Amino acid sequence: EKDKGLIRDSWESLGKNKVPHGIVMFTRLFELDPALLTLFSYSTNCGDAPECLSSPEFLEHVTKVMLVIDAAVSHLDDLHTLEDFLLNLGRKHQAVGVKTQLTVIFGESHKSLLYMLQSSLGPAYTTPLRQAWLNMYSIVVSAMTRGWAK
Ligand code: HEM
Structure with missing residues (x-):
């Protein structure tokens, strides 16, 4: 319960428009692995x-990613209700031709999410907060990865 509060409050503190934060996240992701850029056909x-x-x-994809995180934050009490949606989302990523090991990609994307949170939250970014976000994001990503593997 404490973890949920940490996640909800920090997500809210980022403000209503999450797109700029998504840009920070993806800028970091492409810095960590520039090859990921080429997985987007429109790159x-x-x-x-x-x-x-x-x-x-x-920008549209960044917006979609932020909406998925937003949905997860809103459903912290019943994350399992997003299961089918996330499985499907993983499957869609396979369908759009994201060929490389998506497991690795989704796995690495947590680093850029944490980087974004750290740079936006400053001192409010604590070890328990980091762990709470990591737990939630792993649930999201593991469902997407299972959908991908199907
Ligand atoms: C759609 C690539 C990570 C959520 C797409 C599309 C591509 C793509 C090519 C289809 C075109 C588009 O809508 O822009 C990637 C790559 C990723 C990545 C290369 C990793 C580097 C993520 C993550 C999330 C996400 C982490 C959410 C947590 C979505 C959503 C859609 C989408 C919601 C729209 C699906 C639909 O049409 O119903 N992605 N994606 N993506 N992606 Fe990603």
Whole structure:
């Protein structure tokens, strides 16, 4: 319960518009692994990561990712109700042609999420908060990965 409070409060403190935070997250992700950029078919329309991340297609994906996290935060009490949605989402990522080991990708994306939280929250980013987010995000990502593997 304490963990849920930490997650809810910190997510709320990021403000209503989560897109800029999503951009921080994905900027970090592409820094950690520039090859991920090429997994987006539309990345051929742009040059480097900053340019791509300001393109409409990328912004749309960032927005979608933030909506998924938002849904998870809203369903902390009944995360299992998102199971089918997340399995499907994992499967869709397979269908759109994200060919490389998605397990690894989703697994690594937690680092950029934590980086975003750390840079936005400052001193409010504590070890228990980090752990609470990590627990929730692993549930999301593991469901997506199971959908992917099907
Ligand atoms: C759709 C790639 C991570 C949520 C897509 C699409 C691509 C893609 C190519 C289809 C085109 C589009 O809608 O933009 C990737 C790659 C990822 C990644 C390469 C890892 C680096 C994630 C994560 C989430 C997510 C972590 C959520 C936690 C979504 C959603 C859609 C989507 C909600 C729309 C699915 C639909 O059409 O119903 N992704 N994605 N993606 N992605 Fe991702």
